[in-house]
Amino acid sequence: MDIAELQAYGYFALTVILVVFLYTYIYHLYTKRKDADGHDYEDYGNIALKDDIGDAPVSPMSDDKEK
Amino acid sequence: MENRPLEYDYTVTKMFMLTTIILGIVGMLIGVVLAFQMAYPELNLVLGEGLAEYTNFSRLRPLHTDAVIFGFTLSGIFSTWYYVGQRVLKVSMAESGFLMFIGKLHFWLYLVGVAAVVVSLFLGITTSKEYAEFEWPIDIAIVVVWVLFGISIFGLIGIRREKSLYISIWYYIATFLGIAMLYLFNNMEIPTILGESAAGESGIGAWYHSVSMYAGTNDAMVQWWYGHNAVAFGFTVPIVAMIYYFLPKESGQAIYSYKLSLLSFWGLMFVYLWAGGHHLLYSTVPDWVQTMGSIFSVILILPSWGSAINMLLTMKGEWQQVAASPLIKFMILASTFYMFSTLEGPIQAIKSVNAIAHFTDWIVGHVHDGTLGWVGFMIMAALFHMAPRVFKREIYSKSLMATQFWIQTLGIVLYFTSMWIAGITQGMMWRAHDEFGNLAYSFIDTVTILHPYYTIRGVGGLLYLVGFLMFSYNIYKTMSARPVEESELQSASPMGA
Numbered sequence: 001m002d003i004a005e006l007q008a009y010g011y012f013a014l015t016v017i018l019v020v021f022l023y024t025y026i027y028h029l030y031t032k033r034k035d036a037d038g039h040d041y042e043d044y045g046n047i048a049l050k051d052d053i054g055d056a057p058v059s060p061m062s063d064d065k066e067k
Numbered sequence: 068m069e070n071r072p073l074e075y076d077y078t079v080t081k082m083f084m085l086t087t088i089i090l091g092i093v094g095m096l097i098g099v100v101l102a103f104q105m106a107y108p109e110l111n112l113v114l115g116e117g118l119a120e121y122t123n124f125s126r127l128r129p130l131h132t133d134a135v136i137f138g139f140t141l142s143g144i145f146s147t148w149y150y151v152g153q154r155v156l157k158v159s160m161a162e163s164g165f166l167m168f169i170g171k172l173h174f175w176l177y178l179v180g181v182a183a184v185v186v187s188l189f190l191g192i193t194t195s196k197e198y199a200e201f202e203w204p205i206d207i208a209i210v211v212v213w214v215l216f217g218i219s220i221f222g223l224i225g226i227r228r229e230k231s232l233y234i235s236i237w238y239y240i241a242t243f244l245g246i247a248m249l250y251l252f253n254n255m256e257i258p259t260i261l262g263e264s265a266a267g268e269s270g271i272g273a274w275y276h277s278v279s280m281y282a283g284t285n286d287a288m289v290q291w292w293y294g295h296n297a298v299a300f301g302f303t304v305p306i307v308a309m310i311y312y313f314l315p316k317e318s319g320q321a322i323y324s325y326k327l328s329l330l331s332f333w334g335l336m337f338v339y340l341w342a343g344g345h346h347l348l349y350s351t352v353p354d355w356v357q358t359m360g361s362i363f364s365v366i367l368i369l370p371s372w373g374s375a376i377n378m379l380l381t382m383k384g385e386w387q388q389v390a391a392s393p394l395i396k397f398m399i400l401a402s403t404f405y406m407f408s409t410l411e412g413p414i415q416a417i418k419s420v421n422a423i424a425h426f427t428d429w430i431v432g433h434v435h436d437g438t439l440g441w442v443g444f445m446i447m448a449a450l451f452h453m454a455p456r457v458f459k460r461e462i463y464s465k466s467l468m469a470t471q472f473w474i475q476t477l478g479i480v481l482y483f484t485s486m487w488i489a490g491i492t493q494g495m496m497w498r499a500h501d502e503f504g505n506l507a508y509s510f511i512d513t514v515t516i517l518h519p520y521y522t523i524r525g526v527g528g529l530l531y532l533v534g535f536l537m538f539s540y541n542i543y544k545t546m547s548a549r550p551v552e553e554s555e556l557q558s559a560s561p562m563g564a
Binding site: 054 | 230315333
C-alpha cells in the first residue's frame with residue numbers, strides 16, 4: 001500500500017467520522033433540548049432581542065461564581 | 068467625574084460605517100465602468116491614450132473586486148462586529164480602554180492598508196493571483212490588521228456578561244479563523260530579491276515583488292481552495308452572522324429555531340472547505356479533487372438552506388412586516404437571494420453543467436446575484452438598522468429607502484438574467500461543431516452576439532449603483548434627522564417619511 005492509497009483511506013475514514021459526529025450532535029440537540037447549564041437552546045434566541053446593556057443576561061457569567 | 072449610566076460605545080462602528088459606504092461607492096462605480104467597457108471597448112480609452120494604462124479593463128478589474136471584497140464587505144463586517152459584539156455579549160467598549168485602543172488602531176491600520184492597496188493596484192503592482200493581488204509588504208500589514216480584529220473579538224468575549232455566545236458570535240469567530248488560515252497559506256511567497264535564478268543572478272526585481280511558493284497544479288489548487296473559501300468566510304459566514312442578529316432584532320421575533328442555527332453552522336463549516344475543487348473542473352488537477360469538489364458543492368445546499376429557511380421562518384406569522392418595512396424587505400430579499408445562489412452554485416458545480424458553464428458569463432452572473440442580492444442587501448440593511456441607534460436619530464426617509472429597494476432589485480434581475488442568457492449562449496457556441504468536428508463559431512462570433520446582454524448588464528449595475536448612492540445619501544441625512552427616544556429603538560427602526 002503506497003502513501004496515496006493510505007491518504008485516500010484516511011480521507012474516507014475522516015469524512016465518515018465527521019458525518020457521524022455531525023449526526024450525533026443533531027440527535028443530541030433534538031433529544032436533550034437543554035445544554036449542560038440546564039438552559040433550553042431556544043432561550044438563547046432571546047440574547048439578540050434583550051440586548052440592552054441594562055437587560056438581564058439569558059445565562060449570566062456570574063452563575064458560575066454562585067454555584 | 069460625572070457618574071453616567073453605562074452605554075454601548077459605537078465609535079469604532081461609526082468609523083467602519085464610513086469606509087463601508089465610501090469603498091462601496093468606489094468599488095461599485097469601478098464595476099459599472101468595467102461593465103460598460105465590456106459592452107463598449109472604446110471606454111478603455113475614456114481619459115485618452117496617455118492615461119489608458121490606468122483606465123483599461125485589466126488595470127481596473129482587481130480594483131473592483133478588491134474594493135468590494137476587502138473594502139465594502141470587510142468594512143461592513145468590522146462595523147457590524149463592533150455593534151453586534153458588544154450588544155449580544157452585553158459589554159461596552161467603554162469598559163475597556165485597551166479594547167477601545169485596539170479598535171481604533173484596527174480602523175486606522177486598515178485605512179493605511181486600503182490606501183496601499185489602491186495605490187499599488189493603480190500602479191499595476193500585483194502578484195497576479197486572483198483576489199490575492201497584494202504584494203508581500205501589504206500582506207504583512209493585512210495580517211496585523213487581522214490580528215487586531217482577533218484581539219477585539221476574543222477581548223470582548225473575555226470580559227462578557229452573557230455566558231452563552233449568541234449564534235452570530237460563532238459566525239464572526241469562524242470568519243476570523245477561516246480567513247486567517249486561508250490568507251496565510253495562499254499568500255506564502257518569496258520576495259524575488261532574495262532568490263537566485265538558474266543562471267546564478269541574484270537580487271532580481273523590485274524589493275516589493277514576490278513569487279508564490281506554489282507552482283503549477285499545486286498553485287491552482289491552493290488558489291481555489293482560497294478563492295472559494297474567501298466566498299465562504301467573507302461572503303457567507305459573516306453575512307449569516309449579521310442576518311441572525313439584525314432580522315430578529317428588527318422584526319422583534321426570536322430566531323425560528325436556535326437548534327437549527329447551531330447544526331447548520333457546523334454543517335457549513337464541515338462541508339464548505341472541500342468544495343473549492345469545483346473551480347478546477349476539466350483542468351489539470353487530479354480527477355478525485357474535481358469529483359470531491361462537485362459532490363461537496365451539492366451537499367452544501369443542505370446547511371445553506373438550513374440557515375436560509377431558518378431566516379424566512381423567523382418571519383412566520385409576521386409577514387405583514389415585510390410589506391410594511393423596507394428594512395425587513397432588504398433582509399428577506401437577501402435571504403431569498405442566498406437560497407437562490409446556493410442552489411445555482413451547486414448546479415454549476417455538477418460536471419455536465421459545468422462543461423457548458425465554465426469560463427462563461429453565467430459564472431459572473433452567479434457571483435453577482437450572491438454579492439449584490441445577498442451580501443450588498445444585508446450589509447445595507449445592517450447599516451440602516453444601526454444608523455438610528457448609533458446616531459440616536461430616525462432614518463431620514465422611508466420612501467427613499469423603498470424606492471432604493473425596487474431600483475436595486477430591478478438592477479439585480481437585469482444583471483443575472485442577462486448573464487444567464489449570455490453565459491449559456493457562449494457555452495453552447497464555444498462547443499458547437501459540425502459533423503467533422505470543426506468548431507462552428509470563432510470567438511468573435513460570440514462577442515458580437517453577446518453585445519446586447521453586456522449592455523443590459525451595464526444598465527443593471529448602474530441601477531444598483533444609483534440605489535447605493537441613494538442609500539449613502541439617506542445615511543448621511545440620518546445624521547441630522549429628528550432625534551429619537553431610547554424607547555423608540557426597541558425593535559423596528561424609526562423612519563421619517
